[in-house]
Amino acid sequence: MGAFEIQVKSKRGPDVAPPGGAEQPPDGKIQIRREDLVEDRYHRLRLISWWDQERLKDAVVVVAGAGALGNEAIKNMALLGVGRMFVCDTDAIETSNLTRSVLFRLGDVGRHKAEVACERAVDMNPDVRAVPIKGDLRYVLGLGLLRRADVVLGCLDNIAARVYLSRHAYRLGKPSVDAGLDTLNGDVYTFTPPESACYECRLKEADRKEFKRRQSCLKLSRKETATGKVPTAPTIAAIASGLQTQIAVRLIHGMPVPAGRRLGLYGMSDVFFDYHLDVSPECPAHEWIECLRGREVTETPLTAAGSTLDDLLATIREHVGPQGYLSLEDDREVIVGLACAACGVRREALALAGALSEDDARCAGCHEPMAPDVRSTFDGTEGFGGRRLAELGLPPLHIVRGRDDESGREVLIELTGDVPTYFG
Numbered sequence: 001m002g003a004f005e006i007q008v009k010s011k012r013g014p015d016v017a018p019p020g021g022a023e024q025p026p027d028g029k030i031q032i033r034r035e036d037l038v039e040d041r042y043h044r045l046r047l048i049s050w051w052d053q054e055r056l057k058d059a060v061v062v063v064a065g066a067g068a069l070g071n072e073a074i075k076n077m078a079l080l081g082v083g084r085m086f087v088c089d090t091d092a093i094e095t096s097n098l099t100r101s102v103l104f105r106l107g108d109v110g111r112h113k114a115e116v117a118c119e120r121a122v123d124m125n126p127d128v129r130a131v132p133i134k135g136d137l138r139y140v141l142g143l144g145l146l147r148r149a150d151v152v153l154g155c156l157d158n159i160a161a162r163v164y165l166s167r168h169a170y171r172l173g174k175p176s177v178d179a180g181l182d183t184l185n186g187d188v189y190t191f192t193p194p195e196s197a198c199y200e201c202r203l204k205e206a207d208r209k210e211f212k213r214r215q216s217c218l219k220l221s222r223k224e225t226a227t228g229k230v231p232t233a234p235t236i237a238a239i240a241s242g243l244q245t246q247i248a249v250r251l252i253h254g255m256p257v258p259a260g261r262r263l264g265l266y267g268m269s270d271v272f273f274d275y276h277l278d279v280s281p282e283c284p285a286h287e288w289i290e291c292l293r294g295r296e297v298t299e300t301p302l303t304a305a306g307s308t309l310d311d312l313l314a315t316i317r318e319h320v321g322p323q324g325y326l327s328l329e330d331d332r333e334v335i336v337g338l339a340c341a342a343c344g345v346r347r348e349a350l351a352l353a354g355a356l357s358e359d360d361a362r363c364a365g366c367h368e369p370m371a372p373d374v375r376s377t378f379d380g381t382e383g384f385g386g387r388r389l390a391e392l393g394l395p396p397l398h399i400v401r402g403r404d405d406e407s408g409r410e411v412l413i414e415l416t417g418d419v420p421t422y423f424g
């Protein structure tokens with residue numbers, strides 16, 4: 001059976017063909033291929049002239065946040081047959097999440113959001129692989145996952161996580177689509193490095209100061225988290241994330257997207273908006289970021305759980321020179337001890353700054369939180385050489401910087417031995 005033709009009567013919106021995608025014959029007729037006649041799960045999607053189900057099947061998407069927005073994004077991507085998603089979230093499901101979370105049921109309360117969301121995605125579409133990553137993305141999301149992602153979806157509810165995600169996606173040259181909600185309002189930002197504005201370009205001076213202040217004093221975490229209590233409704237989550245996912249689908253197809261723009265809806269007045277975002281000359285991220293697209297990341301057999309600091313230092317020194325050291329200054333600090341000046345005591349500790357709570361760090365004598373001794377460079381003289389990289393707070397598949405000040409050389413080392421953990 002050969003291909004046959006149908007006449008296209010009307011078209012809505014401009015027809016934009018993806019580069020190298022389906023051809024549009026000039027006479028307004030479209031070709032239907034033999035596989036288009038097979039009524040499988042993806043049949044209606046494939047009828048979209050430029051649709052390429054294979055691209056979606058091969059796509060890797062990182063979803064940051066499995067709350068109201070994340071639920072919608074994950075549901076959409078499962079329906080679309082996006083091949084692989086990595087879903088990162090800190091929280092467990094609460095009863096109050098059930099009004100805005102299409103993937104969660106009453107019986108899921110108390111279970112981990114990312115885990116349940118991934119189970120339901122696979123339940124909806126067994127073609128999909130969904131891997132939960134449990135914890136604060138600043139500590140648990142290996143940057144090698146961003147490096148392998150086609151698109152990063154921000155479905156977050158706090159500035160600190162947004163800034164981290166934006167900086168590192170930008171650094172690794174990955175497009176990100178960030179959605180946000182507030183009552184009945186919703187917006188979607190599309191960032192495509194290195195040309196477009198980034199998330200931090202839009203922060204006001206006061207936001208930046210507040211963010212910096214909180215980062216600098218946040219060595220020990222407090223019990224109450226400042227996240228997750230945004231007043232909002234499932235309706236706007238569906239709208240914002242619908243838009244967000246459609247932009248992601250176009251990115252995966254290599255089609256034009258609203259780069260450096262903020263699109264959204266004022267839900268009480270039904271006004272849709274579309275703002276251009278300028279690259280801010282005051283943006284600290286733009287100053288700080290060296291866009292790594294085209295810059296080499298060295299793949300190594302190292303793993304977070306199996307390799308030691310000494311193993312990593314040896315690899316770094318192979319590349320930069322004998323004075324090579326590990327620098328975590330790009331994204332983390334490690335608490336290497338706790339001290340109480342009042343009681344004159346010091347205690348050994350090894351934990352990521354921010355991951356250790358005040359309660360974990362209380363002095364046995366006076367019960368006050370002890371002062372953390374924090375560092376972000378290691379040359380092996382600290383006494384932790386035999387400790388595993390995971391103990392130093394490095395997640396699987398992370399990318400770290402090695403440096404030798406004498407030779408002036410630098411290397412970016414990836415814990416590539418962890419690939420099977422996520423892609424096996």
Ligand SMILES: [Zn+2]
Binds near residue numbers: 198200202284286
């Ligand atoms: Zn910026």
Ligand SMILES: [Zn+2]
Binds near residue numbers: 341344364368
């Ligand atoms: Zn004390």
